[in-house]
Every structure is written in structure tokens, then in C-alpha cells.
Amino acid sequence: MDRRRRALIAALPLGFLAVFFLWPLAAILERSLSDGGFSLPLDVLGRRSTLELAWFTLWQAGVSTVLTLLAGLPLAWALGRFSFRGRSIAEALVLVPFVLPTLVVATAFVALLPDGVERSVWAILLAHAFFNVAVVVRVVGASWATLDRRLWDAAATLGAGPFERFRSITLPLLAPALAAAASIVFLFCFTSFGVILVLGGPRFATLETEIYTQAARLFDLRAAAALALLQLAVVGVAIAVSGRLERRLTGRRRRGAPVGPPSRRQAPLVGAILVLSAGLLLLPPAALVLRSVSVGGGIGLDHYGRLLEETPALLVAPWQAIANSLLFAGASTMVALAVGIPAAVSVAYGCGALDALLMLPLGASAVMLGFGFLLAFDEAPLDLRGTVVLVPLAQALVAVPFVVRALVPSLRGLDTRLRDAAVVLGLPPRRVRLEVDLPLLARPLAVAAGLAFAVALGEFGATVFLARADRPTLPVAIFRFLGRPGAENVGTAMALSVVLMALVTVSALAGDRALARRGAR
């Protein structure tokens, strides 16, 4: 492909990123650094409350990360080092919490934890560990699987006992993967929003939730922008660190012995880890479903029935939030594919920088996006205030990286000889893409669309800023119901969460099933 065409293909995603990511970011910078003239927001940043906020944000992210590593390591060992029947099911199961929307996770922990603990720092830490354990299992487990098991054998014949082997062989060799997983989890927990907003209640706030409170509840845009600046600085450092770790990790990847079944002595331990982990991972969603159908002392569908009724918590009946979510997610998926497909083509043909650029909205956090949209698009030249397009645009921005990641491997794997064969057989070159490439890419495209749809359905941080009161999405509606007193409102939130969980699981699974079939081929 010649340079002009490549530039043309990259132009659309770059333009989209410039207008809908960089501009809002610039608007936040401008708002935080100017107060009439240029001024650093030292008054906001120097406040004692800001320092406490920053400290708690760091503290909860750090502790959550340690907790997640502790919970994930045994599972990473069991799934990374051994092959056994049902291993692929176990691996898929571990991913489930990670694809669940944060609001569903938060609601599930409200359902699971006893009164008094349900809104506490413990609830936050546990929910973060539940949510992120998949990162540890995937990243560390993959690294564990590539370790040559003869290194342990060699250490054993040299006199190293099991503990010594773990300390002097396993840990140093896993260190890059552990560091990479820890930095990703730390980043997610640092920018966690829905979980902290719901489970932290009024007592616990982080930079992320405080940006929302200042901007959307107290209307102090300058304070919100100043906090966003602080947040951006920390996130920037975290991304730089994790990027370096990830490069080191891929640089050191080496061939390993194939995993075998656990030995007779290991089997009980592996089994216990799997059963215990499965129990812990299934507990919150199970509690959520159970609470959504429990009425008084018995079982009933009353909470679901109320989805059809008008309520003082929303301007519309709850079922309309479901309809809104589906419509918005559909529109977001279209935008995400329109931007993500050319972006994936560019990345597949060697423009790796675009891939990194497109990952930025994910790292910059959803609240930042929502807030930036609010600041940037409320005046000419792009006055989109109050229009419905803001929500799908913000959701698409978050979904594009998933589309790119799903498509690039398949695009790189396209056999160019098939195109040549088609042309030699008389197909005009302009029809090759349509008649050769497209059918080959049908499955990865389905995966990408399913992922984008799932991400858009669950998006909360940006949407809560941008959704109009008469057009709430599912996560926004859940949040509103949870914020109101009374068992009925909590019950409605549970019912909506179950609906959201089902929708997200179905669209993400549609993708995963297609992936599995492609892998089997």
C-alpha cells in the first residue's frame, strides 16, 4: 500500500481522536490553568482535603493491587502451569468479572455483603480484587506457562527445596509479568469510578469520584479541572511505567516446555484452588441474581415487574433505560467500527503509534472524558450541549481500542496470496476487499462488534456526565436507584443490574464464541 493511501486511512481515526479526545483534554487543561489569565490552581491542589483525597486514592489502589495479586497468583499457577479437562472453561470463567460493567460489580457487592459492610473500604477493596483478578491470571499465568519446567528440576537436583525454588527461580522469572500485571491493576483501581461511587458512599472519595462531585453536583468546574490535572499526571506516570514493563516482558518471552497435567501430589491443591476461586468468583453475581428475585421472605419477580412502572427516581419508566442503552450501544458500536476498522488497518500495516494513541482514552479514565466533553462541546464551533450524540461518541471512544485489538491479529494474518489468486482468476482489484478480505474477516468483525457493544452497554463514567435526565442508560438508572433510600429502590437496581449483566455477557460471549471457533479451525 502506498504512503498516500496509508495516510488517508489513518486520517479518520486520527481526526476522531483529535476532536473527541485531545480537544476535551485541552479544554480541561485550559479550565484548570486559566482564571482570567494563566494561573496554576495551587489553591485547589494545596488544600488539605485534596492531599487527603490523593492519599486515599493511592492507598486504596495500592492495597487493592496487593489483594488482587494475592487472590490471582494461585489461580495463575493452576491455570498457567497445568493442563486438565475443563481448563478453557475455567479460563473463560475468570474473564467474566472483568467484562462485567463496574456498576454491576458494585451492585453485586451491595447484594453480597451484609449490612454495614456493604458500603465500606472493605467493600471497595474486595470489589476491585474481584474485578481485576482476571488481569493477574491472564498476564502472570501466560508468563508462568512459558517458563521451562526443567529449571525447577535443575534447581531441585542442586538441592533447592520447594520454597527455595519459588524464591530463587519462579519469582525472579515472573517478576516482569508480576510488575506488568500490578501496574495495570493499579491503574484500573486508581481510576476506578463506579465501584467507589457506589460502595464508598459519601465517606470515601477518590480523585476520580471527586472530579464528578465537584463538576456535576457542586458545579465547581475549576476545582474539578484542577483535580483532573492531578489525576492525569499520576495516570501518565503509571502508563509510562506499565508500558516499559510490558516492552520488557515481550522482549524476554521465550519458548517453554508444554504444560502437563498436575502430579498426584499437586492435583488436590490445584483442585482446591480451582473450586475455591470458582466459588469466590461466582458468589457476587449469584448473590445479585438471588437478591433480584427475593421479595420479603420469598421468591418473586416483583422487582422486575416494577421495571415497567413510572418511578420518582427517574423521569422515565425503568424499562426505557434498557431501550436507551441498547440504542446508544448500537450507535456507539457503529461509530467504534467506523473509526476502529481503518485504525486497525493502519496498525496492521505498521502504524503502531496509532495503536498507542487509541489506548489513551482508556487510560485517561472515563470521568475525564465525560468532563472534557462537557467543557469542550458546550460552545461554538461544536455546540453539542443537550444533544443525544454525545453519549455514543464518548462510548465509542472507549470501545475503539477493543475493536482495534480484536481486528489487528486477523488483518496481519490475512494471506496475501489469496488476494493474488483472486486477481489472477479475473477478479478486479477494487472488488478484492469486498469479495476476499471481508468474508475472511467476518468472524473477527463480529468479535469486535460484540466487544464494542458490551463495552458501550456498561460504560458509566462518561455517560453519567452526558446522559440527559430523560434519557438515562442502564448503568445511570442503576446508580440513581442505588442512591435512593428504601428496599424497593435497591431491588429495582438489582433487577436492572441482572438485565445489564445478561446483555453484556451475551454480547461479549458472541465475540468469545466466534474467537473460540476461529482458534479451533
Place this chain on the structure above:
Amino acid sequence: MTLTAETIDVALGGVPVLRGVSLELAEGERVALLGPSGSGKSTLLRALAGLQPLDRGQVVLDGKDLAGLPAHRRGIGLVFQDGALFPHRDVGGNVGFGLDRSLAASERAARVHEALALVGLEGTEHRDVTTLSGGEAQRVALARALAPRPRVLLLDEPLGALDGPLRARLQDDLGALFGQLGLTVLHVTHDVAEAFALGERVALLNEGRIAQAASPEELWSRPANAWVARFIGLANIRDGAVVRPEAVRVTRSAPGNAVVRDSRRRGALVELRVRLDSGEELDAATLEPSPPRPGERVEVSVDPAGVVELGGV
């Protein structure tokens, strides 16, 4: 140290890999374990080292049953095929790994130096192991296994990944080194020449069973069965007896009773393959300077002194 394997059974994933294997290594003896790939050689080594649990049988070291003693307390050294060096430690860190942790730093350094000197790699302590050549990596792996002064050393195809001349040189070095150290050594290989060069005794393993364990001379003169005879290169098998190739006399003669199929010179020796008019094929070896060429008619006769009954020990 005498190391004895007694009627060992091991199955991997339900498939029997070792079936009633018994083998004895006398103090200071060097035994080569020879067999085709998949015969269970590596599994036997792992079982002796304590890395592979036994289904039946026992491993006895100097009269003491090792059952229940994990690999890291057996004091049996093992050198892996292509090294298995720890990638995150330098050469010195690898060689010093198995040394007693209570050793003083200076003593450790001396022991590491000594082990590296044994394999001819003095002064490489600080090299990154990923920069070593295949032969160097294998020497470091050997030094690592020798440094803790193991009671018995097991080697799993240590030269398997190396090419021709380097392999021959390391073979000589290993032979000299083991002789010098007086170690009890079990050396796994699938190469007949290597087994005969390094083993005072050679144990042949076939489909998880020891087919024969004897000195190279005894194997060559009295193979226990047709499989052993074929595996060590005695292909002439006739009515339950082996006809040694040097006992097959080939002379140019027309009409004769055979035709030459193939001829290969190996130094002073020429290996011939002839087909008798009866259809039988025989290998022959001759020292003649100008032996018959492929296609020529020859007269073949067999010296009865070179015919060995199979299993006739």
C-alpha cells in the same frame, strides 16, 4: 557410591514408560544408557534423581532406599539436555546455585572457580548465560552439576544438541574428566558410538525394559537378542545367530553367488552390502585396498568363527 534401580515401573498419563527396570551402578563406574527416542531413558534418569515418582520398585543408594527422599535431598547431580541454565543468573550464579548456603563468600567463589576450571571455562563467572555458545552452555551446566560434589552424576544426552567436531571433542573431555574425578556416572544417549566411547558398561533400554547391560566388547561379541544386535549395528541375523560383518568374506569371482549392492569406505575399513542369489542381504567389512564395486558379481562365504548365537552368554 553404588546406585541401584530395582524393578522400577513408571507410567505417564496411563501409558507404561518403564517396566520392571533394574540396573546397578558400582562405585566409580561409568554406565551409558542407550536406547532409541521414546524408550524411557529420560524418564529413568528423572526417576533416579527423584523428579519422577515411581509406581513400583525402588532406588537404592549405598544400601539406603531413597523412597520419600525428594530430589533436593538426594545429592544426585543431573545435567539436562541443552543445559537448562537459569536465564536470570550469570555463569557464576548458575554454577554456585547448588553450593551449601552456609559457605563463606570466599569459599563459594573458590568452589565456583574450581568447577569452571574443571570444564575449561575459568574466569567466565560474570558472563550472561544467554550469550554462551551451545558447547559453552553445556560445559557450564556440567560445572553447575559438579560444583556441589554430587555422589552420583546423571547426564541426559548432554551432547545431543551439539554438532559433529565439537561433540567429538566434548566426548573426549567428558571421558577424561570422569576418569579423573572417579565419579559414578550414568550417561544417557541415543548414539551408539558415544555410548561405546563413554561407558565402561552400556545398558540398552527398549520400550521401557533393559534389553542388555554389558561391556561394549561383550555387547559386540554376544548381543542378547536380535533387537540389541540390530541397534548396535550388527545387521546380519540368520537362523537365531549374528554373522559379524568381518566374518563375511567377499571375493571377486564370476559367476559367484552374490552381487554387490553398496560400498562405503570408512578409513581403512570398507563396508560392503551384498545380496546373495537366495535373496538374503548381508553386511560385510573388508580391509582390502580395492574392494569390489556395486554391481560386480562376487563369491560370498562366512567364517564360522564369526557367527555368534543370540543370547548365548
